[in-house]
Amino acid sequence: MKGQKLGELEELVLLAIRAAGSEAVVVDVQEILVENTGRLVTLGAIYASLERLEGKGFAISTFGSPEAKRGGKRKRFYRVTPQAEKALTESRDARQRLWEAGRAELLP
Amino acid sequence: MKHRPPRLIRWVAARVLPVRRSSEILSDLDEVFDRVTRRAGVFRATFRYMRELGSLARWHLVSSGRPHKSSQLQMRKRPMLEQFVSDVRFALRSFIRRPAFAALAIATLSIGLGGVVTMFSVVNGILLKPLDFERPEELVVLKTLRSHTSFESLSQPDLIDIREQNETLRDVALWRQSSAVLVGGDGRPREVNVGLVSSNYFELVGTTSAAGRAFTESDEIHRVVVLSNSLWQSAFGGDNSLIGNSVSIDGHPVTVLGASNDRFEDPVPQVMGRGAQPDLWMLQPWTSNNNRSWRGFWGVARARSGVSVAEVSADLHRIALAHQSDFPETNTDHDWTAVSLHERIAAPMRSVLWTLFAAVSLLMLIACANVANLLLTRAVGRVQEMSVRNALGAGRGRILRQLLTESLVLAGTGGAMGLFVAYVGVSALVQVVGERIPRAAEIGLDSGVLLFALAAAVGTSVLFGLAPAWRLLKPAVAARDSGKGSAGLSVNRLRSSLVVAEIALAVILMVGAGLLLKSFSLVNSIDVGFDRSSVLTFRPTPPAADYPAPESLTHFYRQMFAALEERPEIQSAGGASDIPLSANSNSVTVYRSDRPQPASGEGVSALTRAATANFFRSIGSEFQLGRSFVEADDSTAPNVMIINEATARTFYPDENPIGKSMFLMGVERQIIGVVGDTKQGGPTEGPRITVFIPYAQTVQSWLHRRALSVVVRTASQPDALANIVRETVWSVNSGVPMRDFKTTEMLFEERIWEESFRTWLMGAFAAIATLLTTVGVAGVISYSVSERRREIGIRKALGAPSRRVVSSIMKRTLSMTGLGLVIGLGFAFAVSGVIENMLFGVSARDVRVFAVVPFLVAIVAGCAAFFPVRTASLIDPATTLREDG
Numbered sequence: 001m002k003g004q005k006l007g008e009l010e011e012l013v014l015l016a017i018r019a020a021g022s023e024a025v026v027v028d029v030q031e032i033l034v035e036n037t038g039r040l041v042t043l044g045a046i047y048a049s050l051e052r053l054e055g056k057g058f059a060i061s062t063f064g065s066p067e068a069k070r071g072g073k074r075k076r077f078y079r080v081t082p083q084a085e086k087a088l089t090e091s092r093d094a095r096q097r098l099w100e101a102g103r104a105e106l107l108p
Numbered sequence: 109m110k111h112r113p114p115r116l117i118r119w120v121a122a123r124v125l126p127v128r129r130s131s132e133i134l135s136d137l138d139e140v141f142d143r144v145t146r147r148a149g150v151f152r153a154t155f156r157y158m159r160e161l162g163s164l165a166r167w168h169l170v171s172s173g174r175p176h177k178s179s180q181l182q183m184r185k186r187p188m189l190e191q192f193v194s195d196v197r198f199a200l201r202s203f204i205r206r207p208a209f210a211a212l213a214i215a216t217l218s219i220g221l222g223g224v225v226t227m228f229s230v231v232n233g234i235l236l237k238p239l240d241f242e243r244p245e246e247l248v249v250l251k252t253l254r255s256h257t258s259f260e261s262l263s264q265p266d267l268i269d270i271r272e273q274n275e276t277l278r279d280v281a282l283w284r285q286s287s288a289v290l291v292g293g294d295g296r297p298r299e300v301n302v303g304l305v306s307s308n309y310f311e312l313v314g315t316t317s318a319a320g321r322a323f324t325e326s327d328e329i330h331r332v333v334v335l336s337n338s339l340w341q342s343a344f345g346g347d348n349s350l351i352g353n354s355v356s357i358d359g360h361p362v363t364v365l366g367a368s369n370d371r372f373e374d375p376v377p378q379v380m381g382r383g384a385q386p387d388l389w390m391l392q393p394w395t396s397n398n399n400r401s402w403r404g405f406w407g408v409a410r411a412r413s414g415v416s417v418a419e420v421s422a423d424l425h426r427i428a429l430a431h432q433s434d435f436p437e438t439n440t441d442h443d444w445t446a447v448s449l450h451e452r453i454a455a456p457m458r459s460v461l462w463t464l465f466a467a468v469s470l471l472m473l474i475a476c477a478n479v480a481n482l483l484l485t486r487a488v489g490r491v492q493e494m495s496v497r498n499a500l501g502a503g504r505g506r507i508l509r510q511l512l513t514e515s516l517v518l519a520g521t522g523g524a525m526g527l528f529v530a531y532v533g534v535s536a537l538v539q540v541v542g543e544r545i546p547r548a549a550e551i552g553l554d555s556g557v558l559l560f561a562l563a564a565a566v567g568t569s570v571l572f573g574l575a576p577a578w579r580l581l582k583p584a585v586a587a588r589d590s591g592k593g594s595a596g597l598s599v600n601r602l603r604s605s606l607v608v609a610e611i612a613l614a615v616i617l618m619v620g621a622g623l624l625l626k627s628f629s630l631v632n633s634i635d636v637g638f639d640r641s642s643v644l645t646f647r648p649t650p651p652a653a654d655y656p657a658p659e660s661l662t663h664f665y666r667q668m669f670a671a672l673e674e675r676p677e678i679q680s681a682g683g684a685s686d687i688p689l690s691a692n693s694n695s696v697t698v699y700r701s702d703r704p705q706p707a708s709g710e711g712v713s714a715l716t717r718a719a720t721a722n723f724f725r726s727i728g729s730e731f732q733l734g735r736s737f738v739e740a741d742d743s744t745a746p747n748v749m750i751i752n753e754a755t756a757r758t759f760y761p762d763e764n765p766i767g768k769s770m771f772l773m774g775v776e777r778q779i780i781g782v783v784g785d786t787k788q789g790g791p792t793e794g795p796r797i798t799v800f801i802p803y804a805q806t807v808q809s810w811l812h813r814r815a816l817s818v819v820v821r822t823a824s825q826p827d828a829l830a831n832i833v834r835e836t837v838w839s840v841n842s843g844v845p846m847r848d849f850k851t852t853e854m855l856f857e858e859r860i861w862e863e864s865f866r867t868w869l870m871g872a873f874a875a876i877a878t879l880l881t882t883v884g885v886a887g888v889i890s891y892s893v894s895e896r897r898r899e900i901g902i903r904k905a906l907g908a909p910s911r912r913v914v915s916s917i918m919k920r921t922l923s924m925t926g927l928g929l930v931i932g933l934g935f936a937f938a939v940s941g942v943i944e945n946m947l948f949g950v951s952a953r954d955v956r957v958f959a960v961v962p963f964l965v966a967i968v969a970g971c972a973a974f975f976p977v978r979t980a981s982l983i984d985p986a987t988t989l990r991e992d993g
Contacts, residue, residue: 027136027139027140031143040159042160042162043164047164
């Protein structure tokens with residue numbers, strides 16, 4: 001059953017990858033996380049999450065073509081997998097339901 | 109243009125990051141640095157860079173181990189402690205399963221460890237622990253050194269000079285023994301021991317008061333006293349309101365300044381070797397006595413910090429040399445030296461205590477050998493267990509550790525029981541000899557002793573556990589002996605050598621105890637020169653207020669002796685300034701009146717005693733020549749004296765001394781009698797030159813003691829006489845306190861307490877050692893019999909008579925004990941010299957003692973072989989053969 005659970009940071013990382021667009025690099029992912037959560041998520045934490053996410057099959061990385069401006073090194077781009085999309089949706093729906101359950105009780 | 113992080117940090121980063129992704133991650137870091145620099149400047153960017161690097165490094169470290177972790181690695185090692193705990197549990201379970209084995213082993217160990225810990229407590233309390241004073245290493249005793257005498261105390265003027273002229277001492281205090289009559293809280297007068305001290309004494313020694321305060325210099329003009337804690341408690345119930353009020357001492361009101369701390373043990377009485385602690389201390393003003401030839405003071409000093417005792421001695425020697433030339437009349441031949449206070453107190457006990465400690469250590473070795481033997485027996489039955497363990501993957505180190513843990517559990521339990529034994533032993537010892545040994549209050553199971561006990565327990569566990577463990581580790585054992593449970597030749601050899609060693613050790617103890625016992629019995633039968641039975645002694649102190657003049661004191665004693673002799677129970681009563689065995693060494697120079705006066709320091713000094721008319725008759729001394737004193741020999745009669753045989757031999761070797769006269773203390777006295785030598789100090793010392801003067805003729809001298817030692821001869825039991833004596837004395841004056849009611853037999857026992865102490869302890873050690881050895885030998889023999897059941901059965905079946913079976917067992921027993929005996933006697937012969945100085949009238953190599961030991965060992969062998977032999981002779985061949993077939 002390994003790979004089915006999403007940790008909180010993992011969920012955030014996946015969302016940040018999605019937000020970074022088709023060519024998400026780690027530094028962009030970090031920037032998005034910092035901007036949206038208001039706290040510094042370190043590169044170490046992000047790499048650790050990404051490693052786990054790749055192991056679970058929620059994220060995949062591909063290498064782009066070498067760029068001149070980055071000293072000829074290739075960039076690693078991250079993408080979320082359809083499984084991740086599904087897990088994220090489930091997670092969001094679960095939260096949504098919980099939110100609404102809360103609102104229902106607070107009404108009248 | 110991109111911003112680049114500092115080179116050094118980047119270089120560090122390159123080394124911290126995982127190799128396979130380092131370039132990728134480094135470029136990410138560079139990117140972050142660039143972006144942050146643009147937003148917030150280089151400083152923040154550098155900080156951020158380092159923080160990111162830290163997080164990456166942590167990630168790298170955490171994740172790098174994980175993929176390699178395999179199940180095998182996890183099994184590799186359990187933590188040491190956990191392993192130890194489970195070994196201990198296992199050991200406890202296995203001991204509970206075999207309670208007899210465990211009980212025997214633990215009992216044996218507790219005897220051995222208990223003995224060692226007991227003796228160590230004594231050694232520690234007296235010899236090892238520093239004295240219970242402030243910076244005790246600085247305290248020294250000053251003493252006089254003279255050729256030909258052991259006299260050590262000093263005169264007050266000399267002590268004052270030392271105090272003023274030294275360059276190595278912080279301060280000097282003086283101390284003199286005295287006594288007084290104190291009226292206690294119950295209104296009864298009692299005689300008390302007094303320590304007369306200079307005002308700086310307590311401060312110099314460094315002790316605190318339990319209540320009130322100690323002396324100060326400004327107290328010297330007042331009548332003040334510091335009570336000992338025990339007197340404060342016993343006579344005044346520890347009443348705090350007493351402090352600052354006055355008590356009656358010798359008829360005068362004296363202000364109580366304070367009470368000593370209950371742990372305070374005045375060191376000077378221990379230095380003097382008589383041990384009686386003062387009941388109270390009073391002041392001896394520095395200026396009170398300027399007689400340089402009266403050396404009745406002890407000097408205690410505190411050295412300046414960092415000054416050694418040798419340096420103090422050299423300093424004293426320098427002052428002494430100056431005094432020899434400045435005061436030729438009194439100080440010729442007098443040198444001074446310093447001894448460390450602790451050394452001075454501990455020295456007399458040192459060799460005895462270490463010898464006894466060595467003896468009890470031998471006892472412990474025997475206990476260890478016994479337990480090792482027990483474990484070996486058990487080891488044989490565990491061969492299979494060990495091979496299984498080995499087969500399942502336990503390494504030799506692991507098995508060894510487990511076996512030693514078992515030994516440790518045994519030793520720990522034995523040690524805990526041993527502590528209990530030691531607690532009992534120490535209490536008993538302190539109870540018996542506490543009053544006579546220095547620092548008895550400091551003997552106990554303190555942290556030092558507990559540490560020693562722990563070390564001893566661990567040490568013994570290795571001693572007795574290693575051999576059996578080693579046996580079990582031999583892989584060959586498993587292969588050869590599996591199933592059968594036969595011990596094999598080498599185990600038997602090991603066990604036999606342990607038994608031989610045990611016997612050898614026990615033999616050493618037997619020889620030691622034998623020598624001491626023989627010496628003790630000789631000391632006990634020494635002729636002390638008087639009749640040891642039927643005499644009661646005591647000391648009355650007629651109060652100074654009732655008898656201020658010396659003549660009135662003489663009159664009181666005359667009345668008292670007359671009243672005592674009127675009682676039908678009392679045959680005669682007399683008194684003397686010091687009685688035999690009192691060890692008092694008051695002495696003066698004597699010389700024949702028909703010879704010139706010897707130069708200072710060259711005369712013969714004689715022990716000098718004042719005696720009343722019936723003293724010699726009462727104590728039972730016999731006259732060789734002449735007569736005893738009579739009532740008529742009083743202050744108006746011609747001056748007379750009685751000398752002992754030693755004096756006669758020295759001064760009148762070929763003449764009749766009766767009618768000749770001698771000078772002593774500036775007075776010419778005619779010799780009227782020669783009395784037999786009596787032991788004045790200990791029973792083992794030789795005859796000493798002693799002279800007696802009629803008490804009535806000593807009124808002008810220090811010999812005219814207020815408290816005479818009285819001897820009362822009775823036809824009945826002397827110890828039952830005390831009440832009659834008290835009543836009679838009180839019928840003369842009801843205000844006379846009396847103390848020290850003792851029979852002469854008790855005096856004698858007090859003088860030889862040290863001999864009896866070491867003899868009985870050594871005897872006890874030897875007896876226990878013999879018992880343990882007997883058990884050990886019996887264990888080995890009976891095991892070998894049970895091992896040979898089958899063989900013996902076959903022999904019997906083939907017609908061997910019981911006699912031959914028995915003789916083969918006896919032969920084995922005797923060969924082991926014989927070898928042990930020879931080795932033990934050899935060792936004993938080699939080392940018995942160490943107790944030479946504890947022996948009286950016996951050589952350390954006394955043939956008879958050495959000759960008796962083999963008989964004892966033969967008895968041990970006989971006892972040890974009895975049960976195994978019985979078992980062997982009862983073996984039924986048919987049953988045995990069927991069992992094993």
